[in-house]
Amino acid sequence: MDKILRINMGEEGCPAVVINSIGDYSGLGGRAMTSAIVSKEVPPLCHPLGANNKLIIAPGLLSGSLAAMSGRISVGCKSPLTGGIKESNAGGQPSQVLARLGYAAVVLEGKPKDDTLYKIVINKDGVKIIADNSLRMLGNYDLIDKIKKEFGDKICCISIGPAGEMKLSAASIAFTDMELRPTRHAGRGGTGAVMGAKGVKVIVLDDTGMQNRSPKDPEKFREANKNFVQALKNNPVTGKGLPALGTNALINVMNESGGLPTNNFKMGKFEGVSKISGETQVETERARGGLVTHGCHRGCVIRCSGIFNDKDGNYLTKQPEYETVWAHGANCGIDDLDAIAMLDRLDDDFGLDTIEMGAAIAVAMDAGIAEFGDAQAAIYLVKEVGKGTPLGRILGNGAAITGKVFGVERVPVVKGQSMPAYDPRAIQGMGVTYATSPMGADHTAGHARITNLLGLGIKLDYQKPESQIELSRILQIATAALDSTGMCLFINYAILSKPENFQFYVDLINGFTGREMTKEDIIDLGKSVLKNEREFNAKAGFCANNDRLPEFFKNEPLPPNNVTFKINDEELDQIFN
Amino acid sequence: MDKILRINMGEEGCPAVVINSIGDYSGLGGRAMTSAIVSKEVPPLCHPLGANNKLIIAPGLLSGSLAAMSGRISVGCKSPLTGGIKESNAGGQPSQVLARLGYAAVVLEGKPKDDTLYKIVINKDGVKIIADNSLRMLGNYDLIDKIKKEFGDKICCISIGPAGEMKLSAASIAFTDMELRPTRHAGRGGTGAVMGAKGVKVIVLDDTGMQNRSPKDPEKFREANKNFVQALKNNPVTGKGLPALGTNALINVMNESGGLPTNNFKMGKFEGVSKISGETQVETERARGGLVTHGCHRGCVIRCSGIFNDKDGNYLTKQPEYETVWAHGANCGIDDLDAIAMLDRLDDDFGLDTIEMGAAIAVAMDAGIAEFGDAQAAIYLVKEVGKGTPLGRILGNGAAITGKVFGVERVPVVKGQSMPAYDPRAIQGMGVTYATSPMGADHTAGHARITNLLGLGIKLDYQKPESQIELSRILQIATAALDSTGMCLFINYAILSKPENFQFYVDLINGFTGREMTKEDIIDLGKSVLKNEREFNAKAGFCANNDRLPEFFKNEPLPPNNVTFKINDEELDQIFN
DSSP, X not given: OOEEEEEETTSSSSOEEEEEEOGXXXXXXXXXXXXXXXXXXXXXXXOTTSTTOOEEEEEOTTTTSSOTTOOOEEEEEEOTTTSSEEEEEEOSSHHHHHHHTTEEEEEEESOOSSOOOEEEEEETTEXXXXXXXXXXXXOHHHHHHHHHHHHOSSOEEEEOOHHHHTTOTTBOEEEOOTTSOSOEEEOGGGHHHHHHHTTEEEEEEOOTTOOOOXXXXXXXXXXXXXXXXXXXHHSIIIIIIHHHHOGGGHHHHHHHTTOOOBTTTTBSOOTTGGGSSHHHHHHHXXXXXXXXXXXXXXXXXXXXXXXXXXXXSOEEEEOOOHHHHHHHTGGGTOOXXXXXXXXXXXXXXXXXXXHHXXXXXXXXXXXXXXXXXXXXXXXXXHHHHHHTOHHHHHHHTOHHHHHHHHTOSOOOEETTEEOOSSOTTTSHHHHHHHHHOTTSSOGGGSOOOOSSGGGSOOOOOTTSOTTHHHHHHHHHHHHHHHTTTTOOTTHHHHHTTOHHHXXXXXXXXXXXXXXXOOHHHHHHHHHHHHHXXXXXXXXXXXXXXXXXXXXXXHHSOBTTTTBOOOOOHHHHHTTTO | OOEEEEEETTSSSSOEEEEEEOGGGTXXXXXXXXXXXXXHHXXXXXXXXXXXXXXXXXXXXXXXXXXTTOOOEEEEEEOTTTSSEEEEEEOSSHHHHHHHTTEEEEXXXXXXXXXXXXXXXXXXXXXXXXXXXXXTTOOHHHHHHXXXXXXXXXXXXXXXXXXXXXXXXXXXXXXXXXXXXXXXEEOGGGHHHHHHHTTEEEEEEOOTTOOOOOOSSHHHHHHHHXXXXXXXXXXXXXXXXXXXXXXXXXXXXXXXXXXXXXXTTTBSOOTTXXXXXXXHHHHHHHHTTOEEEEOSSTXXXXXXXXXXXXXXXXXXXXXXXXXXXXXXXXXXXXXXXXXXXXXXXXXXXXXXOHHHHHHHHHHHHHXXXXXXXXXXXXXXXXXXXXXTOXXXXXXXXXHHHHHHHHTOSOOOEETTEEOOXXXXXXXXXXXXXXXXXXXXXXXXXXXXXXXXXXXSOOOOOTTSOTTHHHHHHXXXXXXXXXXXXXXXXXXXXXXXXXXXXXXHHHHHHHHHHOOOOOHHHXXXXXXXXXXXXXXXXXXXXXXXXXXXXXXXXXXXXXXTTTBOOXXXXXXXXXXXX
16 A cells, blocks of 8 residues: 555546655555645645545555454545535445555546546556446446446445536545445545546446555554454444444434434424334344344444345345434434435435435425425435436535525534534534534534543533533544544444553554554644644635534524533634644 | 614514614714624624624715715625625615615614514604515515505615515615616625515605705815816716716726626627627617616716616616626626616516626526526526526525536635626736625725826736735725715716815715814725724634635636736735735
8 A cells, every 4th residue: 555546637638647656645544644635735725626626535544454444435625515625434345445456545636628427447457547428427326237247246436426426515425335335425525526526437446366455563463453353342332232223323312312403403302213213223124134233344343234125125225324314314304214214325326425415405494395204305305416406406515505595594514514413502522523623514523422531531411511622622633543544433432431442453553554653643643634634724714713503503492401502612712722 | 864773673572673872883874884883793603694693774974965976875784695794885765865864774683583574664753664475575676666556656665576585695685766666786795685584575765854964064065065076077987988878888998908707707808799888788778768877866976877778668677787787798698788688677676686696697507507698598597586496596696606506616706706897817906806805706895997096197007916906905995985975986986086086075074074084084984994894704704715716717817818817815915914
């Protein structure tokens, strides 16, 4: 993984491939890599869909090795949704495969001269770029079927659906899973629109003939990996809760705490929650011959995913995640799990972020475009996006644009990006992350639902402002580092719960890289990633006042607990000082 | 003019009227008044359509007096279009009438509890607020007809069309002219959406029984006014060019210089210009029994407006201004003057900013929604806005949103507001104003097409960057002061051309107010207005990088002269230091 593949899609005549040695970016992976390249090479004031933006796809530092959980892949660019820097990461197979092919990053550059659509094929023999307008406006599922017919099934794919081709700001990039289905998405921030603006429909990866990446210290690596896996299995969340119920285990918990945003963030509890809970979801999946425990990539030992079949027992989509069930469910007042699964399928097929789409539809419902609770209307609306009608394009550009176009005041976004499934009035620390993350509102950037950080006994009341700034800061730094390793975020439950578990994680990195990183080095890595990102955003025109929640979170108490967001601006501004 | 009328539209039960003495805002008028109230009373991070925004309508300092040219009225708020402070001013009768009624400002506050629509009637006896849902979605023309039937024709009106009711960011506020037609608009920045969000459809003003406002020093005032009027008559632009050809005299000039933005800013010359020139326009008007010289308010001595009749000789609209002819004409490749006049009429009727609409349609044309040059398509698109279809709502939210929704890179906006009819590559000083004005791209904020400032012999090459910063700075300061007096911007041609003319203007102010302001005091007034505005914007989240033109102005040479915008960022940032 010592090469960077650069493809200039704007070169006169045809796209030009350059393979460089990793050079200055040596030692970086995942988010550290994407954010370093964006901050060094992308002019902060460039148009996100223009020649000067770059799309960077980077496996994690440990991807392609036998380290458990190391299959996450990062996508970076200047975001068409936020106007700031973006890193969005996903599971699926491509991270491992790209890493084994030796690429630390694929960088798409330039602006195509016309609207020809390309597929890029990367294997042990090199890189081919092939014009293929027959792929135009294919959904991800049909696209992958077509690609499979051409290249067989020993491949994996990185692709966009119609949303990316239409350059919609909610467009995702799909990464195929173990079954070669386009179910794993770098959803947030409109990375799919940037890929669409580069004229690339699909990147086909084939690592036939390549080996796993070898650790520098095989014994240390093996031992650390064993301990790390055991720690994951011993932790109640990663060892039991997530495999059993998936991420949607959270919906009952969030509802109980009064922090489940319902009907476009009007309430914190949803009366239909039992119909869409994790428990109901796994029962349904089991009854229809689906799967309730399934990894999103090889090497995952948590396996929080699953397979959701339709009523006839045929595959419909992967098990919808908590944030999806919330976005298309509670947030739109919809309590129909089949409709939610269909929406998940449509989003994956069109290449759309489920969070942004659910938030946009809820805002549209607030504008009177449809009734809260109307599942068929929600399906109709997502299909409009796939068709690219004016209404669909509005929604497909996300909640902020939808609110603006329909004159809605209640729009739960920060930096133009929709808030996910955790009301910041009920979980104040999440509000700090939403407000201050360079990514815009993003739960994964510092998932402040944790009570006993590193066994230090930090016990927080989620609804109170005390210590939330500190919590969010630590988590944002830890996450920025984690997102650079290719590790799944969920290992946090285990590695942040006990100091010895954190050490297994550090040992795993050191065993692989041969470095002698300490906990402090990892913190420094996280800090440097955030520093790059915040500096880019400042140059792109963001200032302290962009680190704010919409005013209604301060002014409107959230029923039933009637809490407001209580952390003041001055405190928010101190988070990274 | 010592009272401020505040109407809280959000009061429980019914809107509440409070009439205060002018207090701290004493001595302010027009833009100085609106920007002072916004910066002091509106929370910079509030939602523009929410309870905490305020809509302020303020006559100029000299409005309601016999001072020539003093009938401009300012509207201020936090802008739904830019997210920053907004002052947009207009001609028409209401400024004089409101001033004679004694109101230095009308402030609409709060957020209505429901969607009831109100009319507000202000006369010598006081203020009445009347619910009237029969006015819903009426165009401005039908609305005024209905209001005339109810209140007679000794009134004047301030109103919104369907666009304002739909809270579209390109919605204007209409002010009736001398013929009681809704042709004079505070167009820029979506002030109509804020009026719509306050639930106010129309404000009916009747100054029956009121007197002109008296000058403190009648003799000095009379003398200064006489000299001032003479100076306007002697100046070739205000005395000859504008009365003869209207503002559209400029289109040939701009085309000749290669600075007429054509087909969404792709070229600086439009081949169909002769069909839409000022000369052709006045010929057409004359031939059809229209008017070629006509004031937009009583007391105007320049009279740059006119009446545009249709082919059958029936009134269609007021003489479209240069910026309108450009926006709906050259910028969309349209060379059909009747179509442009129809678009002007539709914009006035729906309550839309002609500049923003022309820019939005041109961006939509770039996205392939219609062909450049297709006049009927443009008419269809504006009608979609009036109907509030999804496509119409996209366009009605302006060029930035249109570009975002359709994934267009070439979007000529600053701070979300469309650039008017002067390509900043061809007139570099205008680019400085566009970039740095707190209003977003706005030609009136510092109209840098002037060569001999105050007779000081400053001769600039428009296409070269030298001294453009200084020019824009002086003009922005002078304009901020001017916009506070109620004076028409066009007096600048006369008062900035000769020091003695400027003195007549100062004497006129002093004769009226009884103060002893110097030229320096006026500069200080302008500076303080800009300071208020820039401070508000900083608190609303704007920083130096919001003071930038879109990157294509630097990267793409403008044919035929192949110039780019050459003023660098560091220079822009020094403009107000």
